[in-house]
Amino acid sequence: MVMLLMAIDFGRLFFGWVATQNMARIAANYAANDPAGPWGLGSTYQAQINHDAVSINCIPPASWPAPTFIDGGTNIGQRVQVNLSCGFRVLTPIISIVVGSTVTVGASAVFPVKAGIIGGVSVGTAVPSLAPTPTPSPSTSPSPTSTPGNCTVPAFIGMRVNQASTAWANAGFVPSNLTASLGNGNYSINTETPPSSDGHAEPCASFVITVGP
Secondary structure, three states: OHHHHHHHHHHHHHHHHHHHHHHHHHHHHHHHHOOOOOOOOOOHHHHHHHHHHHHOOOEOOOOOOOOEEOOOOOOEOOEEEEEEEEEEEOOOHHHHHHHOOEEEEEEEEEEEOOOOOEOOOOOOOOOOOOOOOOOOOOOOOOOOOOOOOEEEOOOOOOOEHHHHHHHHHHOOOOHHHEEEOOOOOOOEOOEEEOOOOOOOEEEOOOOOEEEEO
């Protein structure tokens, strides 16, 4: 019976280690897709890890550690790392005497940031590794000036990602207020936040939008 319990315990710990590795990968991928956070108690990040931990009978800490941006920034391509640890209760009395009533296993995962700004590169600039066959940007028409201080949002949907920055600046908006999620510069833009903003008049200096493939 003791041998059977020991085998079950080792199997449970191995499964817990594998599941904790998967938790770390999911958390790192979440941080890579939304590097701005938040990461504290009550955040979606904490809730997602807690949900996964409960499903594997992990004893969670009071708060899961926040991601670490190991390259010092949150620009596209920079790395984010998540380190997690879980405690698992031991069933076999003999093992619990040696290692204690719980055994802690750890896991770590690293993902590249996938959304935000390309460090040192304008979104509209052709980068050989991202846009091997850059094409000329479409001609743009002058923004209407019927309302002082307002500009017309370009029609981003269907536009290539590497043309978004040029169209945004030509429309009269502040360049840094455009964020583009960039997998490949030639990808077509299919999403924008806030949605359905194309053609609307918005404040030139303060309107912010995020687009992606």
